[in-house]
Amino acid sequence: MKFLILSEGGDGLGLALRLKAEGNEVKIWLRDTEVEKRGEGLIEHAEDASFGQVVIADCTGAGVLMDSIRNAGDNVIGGSALHDRLESDRAFATGVMTNAGIKTPKAESFDNWEDAIAFIDSVESDTRLVFKPEGKLSGVVPSQVTSNNEELLENIEHYKTLVGANKPEFTLQEFIDGVAVSTEGWFTGREWLTPFNHTIERKQFMNDDVGPSVGCTGNLVWNCDVDDPLVLELAKITPFLIEHDYRGPIDLNCVINEENIYGLEFTPRFGYDAFPTFLCGLYHGHIGYLLSALASGNEISELETLDGYAGGVRLSLPPWPSEKFHAEENVPIKGLSEDSLADWFYAYDIKMTDDMLTTSGGYGVTGVVNGYGSTIEEAFGEAYKRVKRIKISDLQYRTDLGSVCEKDFKKIRKLVMEYA
Secondary structure, three states: EEEEEOOOOOOOOOHHHHHOOOOEEEEEEOOOHHHHHOOOOOOOOOOOOOOOOOEEOOOOOHHHHHHHHHHHEEEOOOHHHHHHHHOOHHHHHHHHHHHHHHOOOEEHHHHHHHHHHHHHOOOOOOEEEEEEEEHHHOOOEEEEEOOOOOHHHHHHHHHHHHHHHOOOOOEEEEEOEEEEEEEEEEEOOOEOOEEEEEEEEEEEHHHEEEEEEEEEEEEEEEOOOOOOHHHHHHHHHHHHHOOOOOOEEEEEEEEEEEOOOOEEEEEEEOOHHHHHHHHHEEOOOOOHHHHHHHHHHHOOOOOOOOOOOEEEEEEEOOOOOOOOOOEEEEEOEOOHHHHHHHOOOOEEEEEOOEEEEEEEEOOOEEEEEEEEOOOOOHHHHHHHHHHHHHOOOOOOOOHHHHHHHHHHHHHHHHHHHHHH
């Protein structure tokens, strides 16, 4: 097969290398010049969408282009205007959940600071709110859970200086005390593939969840049954997905506590870094066959996955998580081979220079090291053994992912059993 991965920031490089290792012809089209060297010497780069029997979007944001490619008759998966709206338009996504019968926290969307400040002043002082950026604000300022409304108002004053004259888009959402978990399913346009999977994600940069929220620093992924209460919540959107001929993965990010399951947001794409951990830890089939079957509408009923647990550890280099400056290019990488790039290591900022793996500059996220095991301890134990084999100057990563994920896992398992 021929695959083209349409990518903004190069998140699909690890997928491209896996597809190539399966014997497929693969190109990646990197549209962000900051990561233009990602994958050099490892995968062929494209400059347009003319190559490929199957076109894959590795993230949201290219929906209009993906729709035009689909309308031209090519097989497409992973992107559309609907995908974009489900992720970037929180009010729309909340409406989808509400119409499907998924309970959601109270939330208000804003496009100016003054109305938001007035809203914060109007709520009770002990009501905690979550700041969630949208549109062009997403990626410029972080999602923020503050301890009180006074702190939130101070942060908003700071965000105003960062954004300047640009029109802000954001949501203020009621804070729900509980455990966060994502539930993912793969949809064919007609039905769900089995099994489903859950993800526990750590976002904070340092051990013990200290430091800034950086999107992701590690994941625990495991399979779950179709009668799992969290799966039943996700399955409520089945009629909506059929109506829109949705194909590919979609996950529902929830908070679960003793009172209820609350839907927070959808991830209608390959999640970071949950998909790398799923692909390199649990999935043992041909990913090229799966993606081409979904894109073309061929019959497929199940995912070829392992029982057990997969743990992923994100590796990065300074100055990440700051993205104001590029990470250093051409830093030698020891302890990795091309075989490992198609097996347990999901590559991001990596290239091949004179038969040597080096960093490619860009954001400074080197990749995700993954492990598998029959227990959570075994999965992260294998991942960390592999991490220690990798030698890169100034390498940074969390060392406590196994223990913190297992702690949340036990809470989730208890609550799920009570709901079941």
